[in-house]
Amino acid sequence: MRCLLVLSLFLYTYALYPQRNEIRQYDSLDGLWTFVREQSNTNGTGLVNQWYLSDLSTFPNATQIPVPSAYNDLVEQREWRDHVGWVWYQLKYTPAQRDQGLRTFLRFESVNYFAMVFLNDKNVGNHTGGHLPFEFEVTFDYTKINFITVAVNNTLSNSTIPPGEFQYKTEVYTINGQPYSVYPDGFFEQTPDFDFFNYAGILRSAYVLKLGSVFISDVWIIAQANGSLSYTITLDKSTTGLTANVTVSSLQPTTGTIVYSGTGLQNSAIVQNIELWYPRGYGYPSLYVMEAKLLNGTQVIDIYRETFGFRTVTWDSDKIYINGKPFYCHGFGAHEDFELHGRGYNPVVMIKDLNTMEWMNGNCYRTSHYPYSQERAYEADRRGIAVITETPAVGMRLFDNTNLALHKYMLTEMIQRDKNHPSVIAWSMSNEPQTYKNESKAYYQQLANVSRTLDSTRPVTNVLDTNWDDDQIAEWLDIICINRYYGWYSNTGYLQTIANSYIGNFLAWKQKFNKPMILTEYGAGAIAGLTREPGVDFTEEYQVEVIRRVHMALDELRKNGTITGEMIWNFADFMTSQSTTRAAGNHKGVLTRNRQPKMAAYVIKDRYYNLTVELANATSATSTSSATATSSGSTQSTITSSNSSTNPSNAVSARNYASMCASIILGLILLFAMSV
Ligand code: GCB
Numbered sequence: 030m031r032c033l034l035v036l037s038l039f040l041y042t043y044a045l046y047p048q049r050n051e052i053r054q055y056d057s058l059d060g061l062w063t064f065v066r067e068q069s070n071t072n073g074t075g076l077v078n079q080w081y082l083s084d085l086s087t088f089p090n091a092t093q094i095p096v097p098s099a100y101n102d103l104v105e106q107r108e109w110r111d112h113v114g115w116v117w118y119q120l121k122y123t124p125a126q127r128d129q130g131l132r133t134f135l136r137f138e139s140v141n142y143f144a145m146v147f148l149n150d151k152n153v154g155n156h157t158g159g160h161l162p163f164e165f166e167v168t169f170d171y172t173k174i175n176f177i178t179v180a181v182n183n184t185l186s187n188s189t190i191p192p193g194e195f196q197y198k199t200e201v202y203t204i205n206g207q208p209y210s211v212y213p214d215g216f217f218e219q220t221p222d223f224d225f226f227n228y229a230g231i232l233r234s235a236y237v238l239k240l241g242s243v244f245i246s247d248v249w250i251i252a253q254a255n256g257s258l259s260y261t262i263t264l265d266k267s268t269t270g271l272t273a274n275v276t277v278s279s280l281q282p283t284t285g286t287i288v289y290s291g292t293g294l295q296n297s298a299i300v301q302n303i304e305l306w307y308p309r310g311y312g313y314p315s316l317y318v319m320e321a322k323l324l325n326g327t328q329v330i331d332i333y334r335e336t337f338g339f340r341t342v343t344w345d346s347d348k349i350y351i352n353g354k355p356f357y358c359h360g361f362g363a364h365e366d367f368e369l370h371g372r373g374y375n376p377v378v379m380i381k382d383l384n385t386m387e388w389m390n391g392n393c394y395r396t397s398h399y400p401y402s403q404e405r406a407y408e409a410d411r412r413g414i415a416v417i418t419e420t421p422a423v424g425m426r427l428f429d430n431t432n433l434a435l436h437k438y439m440l441t442e443m444i445q446r447d448k449n450h451p452s453v454i455a456w457s458m459s460n461e462p463q464t465y466k467n468e469s470k471a472y473y474q475q476l477a478n479v480s481r482t483l484d485s486t487r488p489v490t491n492v493l494d495t496n497w498d499d500d501q502i503a504e505w506l507d508i509i510c511i512n513r514y515y516g517w518y519s520n521t522g523y524l525q526t527i528a529n530s531y532i533g534n535f536l537a538w539k540q541k542f543n544k545p546m547i548l549t550e551y552g553a554g555a556i557a558g559l560t561r562e563p564g565v566d567f568t569e570e571y572q573v574e575v576i577r578r579v580h581m582a583l584d585e586l587r588k589n590g591t592i593t594g595e596m597i598w599n600f601a602d603f604m605t606s607q608s609t610t611r612a613a614g615n616h617k618g619v620l621t622r623n624r625q626p627k628m629a630a631y632v633i634k635d636r637y638y639n640l641t642v643e644l645a646n647a648t649s650a651t652s653t654s655s656a657t658a659t660s661s662g663s664t665q666s667t668i669t670s671s672n673s674s675t676n677p678s679n680a681v682s683a684r685n686y687a688s689m690c691a692s693i694i695l696g697l698i699l700l701f702a703m704s705v
Contacts (some may be wrong), residue, residue, distance in 0.1 A: 099371030138233030185548035222424030228371035306338025314413030338451030358594030422459035
């Protein structure tokens, strides 16, 4: 396994999100694939026996599994759900004769964790890491049915990211002179070093891309609030004599107005009269589309259209600013997790999640603890939801060169994929690494350098659970993100200690590092429907009480400029592996796993409503271009009160400043009412 990982390590594929247009075509490979599960933890039975040469549907244990989806929860067998090792997917694909002459690629948006891709008898490439896309060029046989086979291995170890413990266990008693073994032969334990279920398989969509002999392999756009625009178009191979015609048009709200046209694979300009992209509550998330036409003489040989926004993220020692306006993020830590398909992409769940985030008046989320689907990033752009995008590195504890190389690779893949999304306001290198260890210092310095070298327009952060007095890496960060669970993992039941614990801790960090800070996780577990007065842990009342106490601290820290954001953990309940501290998963969600609100959801909704009103009020005095934009009637900039039926005027457009003022007054009345 290990040599395979190394082999696949440095194969960067700077792949653009699949697009169909006048030139580009693709076939979706989503649907039912033949599926064969090996025994757990084999030495690669399928590889040794070259299963990719066989029609897997003839195997006695073959079944069908949908793509995209995790396979774990689709069968009522413990061995399936908890499988560790190889599984095999296979699809019969007949290429269209008319596509002969095109270059073809197999593309996968996400396969967790290690993927070996075969076309017929050939291993066309391997990929390491569960949540970022990859593609390999392939040559189909146009005279027959082709077999696309993907072998997937989900085993976690010291050198996977994220890591896990893999341990064989033996315990033998001698009874009456005879050995008596506790564990069956070959027994092992696989324990992830993270708190979510290690859903495996082909988790996001798969495609056959059909492209020309030379094509656009990357478009990198940097567009700032002052109208400066620069772009670089990369071709899949260096070719002389080609050029590009590039236009930029507004996408919303005045669709189609061309604001820039130029030529060349690389160019820059100052674009006049642009509308800026703002997160919800601060203005309108105006988007533009860059159309790049690759030309060979007068012949158009490729077209790619990329959506982006003009906006600038800056930061000082206290705050993040978007287009010069101080930005306070109030949102969610979350998971891509749902019943049945696990971490598999599902547009229904994605849209419900984003709608529910908006219903609770959130303006941001973190892609805890891995990059989410790119479809979600495009939706966040459109809705004006700010995102801290995180690599799949959670629970890092070993800071050696092997992990560093893989970590850099994943960070690079992530930035490559998401660089053009205006919604992405920061890159998070990882969640809760053991950065009290000395060796983490040089490791993270190098990672932060990779991030800044690739993208100097966004701050670098890392989510820490260390202490201000032992952390080794905070000095490399632009923003310090901190997770804390006072009142839950410590001082459980002692509500009166919560607010001061947060305030003291954050002030100590601030005093030492003097950087902007975000509380990226806080919360308490609650089993939906379990209620008790007074609350005890795991009741809905206790969750609400903890959250309210944290909010008291956050209000003080926000007002004295110590923090620049807060995110509740978690948006919704989610599945984890089994442990005595988890009851069929983690219940810190303010929503249940099927996205129904607990009591806490209404507390968050009210708080985020009040914050939206307060922050809009604070920034409207300094607002510039956003104040003059006109509404397209979309829902992006709408905030709702928790009781909009009795209080209809609480639904306001963030760009309609007349009704905004009315809402500010209402908000203040609400705040006053809540405080008496
Ligand atoms: C954390 C982790 C998150 C866990 C959470 C918890 O600090 O970042 O992955 O799920 O705590 O609920 O314990």
